[in-house]
Amino acid sequence: MAAKRTTTRRTTKxxxxxxxxxxxxxxxxxxxxxxxxxxxxxxxxxxxxxCLDCFGTGTAASA
Incomplete structure (x- = not known):
């Protein structure tokens, strides 16, 4: 079996x-x-x- 990893990565998203x-x-x-x-x-x-610009979603379409 593979060794278990004891440390965890901390990422900030x-x-x-x-x-x-x-x-x-x-x-x-x-x-x-x-x-x-x-x-x-x-x-x-x-x-x-x-609305025909956003097709009813309410969010701006990315051009």
Whole structure:
């Protein structure tokens, strides 16, 4: 049998930096757009949708 190691290595690892938030959605993963209806195009509300810059993850895409 091989001899057992009696000492342990001590390594100091720095934690990975947190990914930055997406600029378009602010880290939520959804963006909203105004919904307009009628001939005069009046505003009736807002509709949430999938953020196409970060694909819904909320983190900035690395270029």
């Amino acid at each position: 720095t934690p990975a930096p947190a990914p930055a938030d997406c600029e378009s959605c602010g880290g939520t993963g959804t963006v909203s757009s105004t919904v307009r209806v009628g001939r005069k195009r009046r505003t009736v509300g807002r509709q949430d949708g999938f």
